[in-house]
Amino acid sequence: MKQLNKILLFTVLLGTIYACSTKKDTVISRNYHALTSHFNILFNGEEAFKKGIEGINQGYKDDWFQQLPIEPIVFDDRKIVAPTFKNNSLGAGFGSKKEKTTTTQPAGPFEKAEEKAVKAIQKHGMNINGLERNRKIDDAYLLLGKARYYSQRFVPAVEAFNYVIANYPNANLIAETKIWRAKANIRMDNEEFAIETMKLLLVVTDTLEADLPNDIKEQANTALAMAYVKSDSLQKAKKHLILATRTQENKAQAARNMFVLGQMYANENKKDSAAAVFNKLANFKKAPYKYKIHANIELAKNVVNDSISSSVLSRLEKLIKDRDNRPYLDQLYYQVASLHEKNDSIALAVDYYNRSLRAKNGGDKQKSFTYENLGNLYFKNSEYQFASSYYDSVLNVSTDSLALRIRRVKRKYKNLASLINFENVVATNDSIIRIASLPKNEQESYFKNYIENLKKQDEEAAQLRLNQIAFGANSSSLQTNSKGEWYFYNSQVVSFGKTEFQKIWGKRKLEDNWRWSANASINTRNTDSVNVSKINTRYDLASYLETIPTDKQKIDTLKIDRNQALYELGLIYKEQFKNENLAIRRLERVLSLNPKAELVLPINWHLYQIYNKNGNLEKSNTHKNVILSEYPNTVFAQIIKNPENKIENKEVVNEVEKTYKKLYYLYKKGEFKNVLVNVNDVLPTINNSKLKPKFELLKAYAIGKYLDKETYQRALEFVAINYGSTEEGKKAKEILKQLTKE
Incomplete structure (x- = not known):
């Protein structure tokens, strides 16, 4: 019995050794190497590849304000190089089995997948008499090419794909390999070849040989759409995106294709078609949620009538109430505000724009759009100072200063800068002149009220600061020394609060009316020193009264500067902003303030032009008569007397x-x-x-x-x-x- 067991063991051992040979074309050898390469090496390679794809999907951030790329990955064109290959029988750019290779640790999952694919080919390849007998080697080459594709080594990736196509023409994955080769060629700016090969695959293979599976058709049409986008043939790209979304085997790619298709329609201002695509995507149950929520957002951008606007508005409000949509609140609020603005509900629009700005985790790009729209609303309402503040906020949060939209906002902001400056001069000088004209007792009463309001504001600000410190201490390392939850149980917080209080109020006695500067503590160095009380000029009535100008020359200078600013504002409103109502108000006001003589003529000339243009002949004639009677020898009088006929400009x-x-x-x-x-x-x-x-x-x-x-x-x-x-x-x-x- 023992002898029989030894014979059987020896027979099995010989069979195993015989099966391990890659030079023997037997059923045992073929199945052994196929099973070993698949369940050992290629399995680990495929798992590493899947891990790499998951890393790409998690790390890639879509810019939903731009047209999305069809494939969610970004490659650096500077890294695309043509490597040198060694002449070997295995092809695809790696050494032979006998060649010594360095055993370096793979840098990432795609490098590990490539290593496993190469190992499977080198150890289990059965190339006998020019034919590969291991049915799993074509899988290894496909994995090798895909790993190199995602490692941005497109040339060796194409080598691997070509090796499969040349040596395994009847493989069941030949169509998928051709699609990957086309994608690699697109990345190398060889989209014409990719289009040609995909057309052969979809037309010739599908009609002459066998019907392609739905997933292969989706992949091929997606690749064709990528190629046509790269070559700026957007109409053909749309055609193949439509074909790629018919079956929806790959839910994530199908959703992305639909979103890109909707964006293309929107960019062409085909709002009906765009809305239809986005509505279909929003109702696509198995689509990834990020595409569905942004489809609803895009749907709001492409409403075409009031009835659709009402239904979309109702849908957005439901989405806002859903707690799962909190990461998207800034965008949802913005779209609701935009719809209200289109419906002329400006108050609601402003409210929702502000909600968008207050939303937690709001993106800077979304904030830049929100600030810009608020600025535009105030600009249309002639509230230029508010508009300027919002445009300034756009420039502060924007990270793309070279974008055309940001450059336009910057130009608007610069145009408003001089206007804001002149408006501030008018407001400031008017205030000083008005106070200077008041009797002494009214001046004192005015500043007393001002100081009381100032103290109240400072006290509230100080209390808010103390509350903030206390709140922060409860969630920080300061809480470690706390004996309880109450503010005064934390010695460190009390110390911070005391320091903050003294910064604002100084040292005060515990008594009534402690806010008055006279009650501040007195520092004494010795008995011979003079007691000095630090006066807080912020609350000192005398300090304010001293700033009021009393000299007639100074007051006249303030009036001259104010009048000049009013005149400049009139010109800006008339010529730059085309706001004739504000131009009239500024110019007529400065004319009523007895301006210096050199301003009288231009003011009357500009008012004459505005009223003449508006058809107000009565006021137009009033200013015209001033020019003709008081300034008869000026150019303006000559223009009024002999208006030149407008001659069309024929010069380029x-x-x-x-x-x-x-x-x-x-x-x-x-x-x-x-x-x-x-x-x-x-x-x-x-x-x-x-x-x-x-x-x-x-x-x-x-x-x-x-x-x-x-x-x-x-x-x-x-x-x-x-x-x-x-x-x-x-x-x-x-x-x-x-x-x-x-």
Whole structure:
């Protein structure tokens, strides 16, 4: 019996050794190597590959404000290089089995998957007489190519895919391998080849040989859509995205394809088609939730009528009530506000925009859109100071300063900067002038009320600060020394509070009216020192009364500055913001305040232009008569008497620029009279040109070179008044200031 057992054991051992050979084409060898490579090496490789895909899905952050890429991964084009391959029989860019290889630890899951695929090929490959006998080696090559694809080594990935296609034409995964090869070619900017191979797969294979499985059709159409997006053939991309979403075998990719398709329709302003796609995605039960919630958000952006708007608004409000949607509250509130704004419910819109800003975990990009919309609302309502504050907030939270939208906001903010400055000058000077005109007792009463309100605000702020410190201590290391939950049981918190109190109020006795500065403690160094009480000027009535100007010259200067600011505001509202109502209010007010003589003419001229344009002949004639009667020899009077017929500008911009350069060259040569004659000939032909202020200023310069100072001043005044918001107008103003000083 023992002898029989030894014989059986020896037979099994010989059979195992025989089966281990990769050079023997037997049933035992083929099945042994197939099972060993699959259940040992390739299993671990596939698990590492799945782990790498999970890492990509978890680490990738979609920018929902931009069109999503069809494949959720970002590759660095700078890392795409063409490696050198060794000449070997295995192909696909790795050494032979006999070649010594270094055993380095894989850097990541995809590197580990590649290592396992190479190991399976090297140890269990059965290439006998040019034919591979191990049916699992094609799986190993596919895994090898996919691992290299995600490691951003596209050239060796294509090598691995090509090896499968060339050597395993009848493999059951040949179609999937062709799809992966197409994707790798797309990443290498070879989308034309990818399109050609995918068309052959979908058309030729599907019609002549056998019907492709639904999952393969989805993958192939998705790859084709990727290729057409890369080549900017968006219509064809949409066609294949539609085909890719018909069967929805891969739920996550199908949802993503639908979302990208909806975005494409939205970018083309096809709101009906976009809304249909997003609505379908929102009702797609098995789609990942992030796509469904953002589909509802996009649906709100693409409403086409009031009935749909009402239903979408109701849907968004239900989503807001769902606690699971708290991470998306900033976006949901924003879309609700946007719908209210479209429905002219401005108060509700502002309320929901503010809710969006207050939402926890709100993104900076969403905040930038919310701040911008609030700024636009206040801008439309002519509340420019509020608008400026919100535009400033956009610039502070935005991380993409080069984006076109942010550059536009920045330009708006800069345009508002001078306006805000002049408005502040008007408000400040008006306040000082008004207080200075009050009797002494009324001034004291005014500042007493002001100081009381200031103390109340400071006291509330100090108490809030103490509460914040106490609250923070309960959730920090300060709580370790606490004997209880009450504030005063924590010695460290009390110490912080005491320090904070003394920063604001100083040292005070425990008595009534402790807030008064007279009750602050007195520091005495010795008996001979003088008692000094530190007076808090913030609450000192005398300090405020001393700041009130009493000198007539100072008060007159304040009035002049205020009047000049009002005039500048009138020009800004008229020329930059096209707000004629505010322009009229500022200009008429400064005209009623007895401004300096040089402002009277331009104020009347601008009011004449505004009223004449609006058809208010009564007020237009009032200002026209002032100009004609009091300033009959000015250019403005001549324009009113002999209005020039508007001649269409037939000169292109380049020709106008050339003309200006020629005239400027004549000016530099000293031919001032010639310049003046030529400018007068050119001006009637360029009424609509942006370069007209340059010609007018050049004309003024030429006048100043050979005519009298008074004529030169009138020419500069014309430029300063008519083109005050341009660089040329500002330059003319500077020169006029210098001339008046001489």
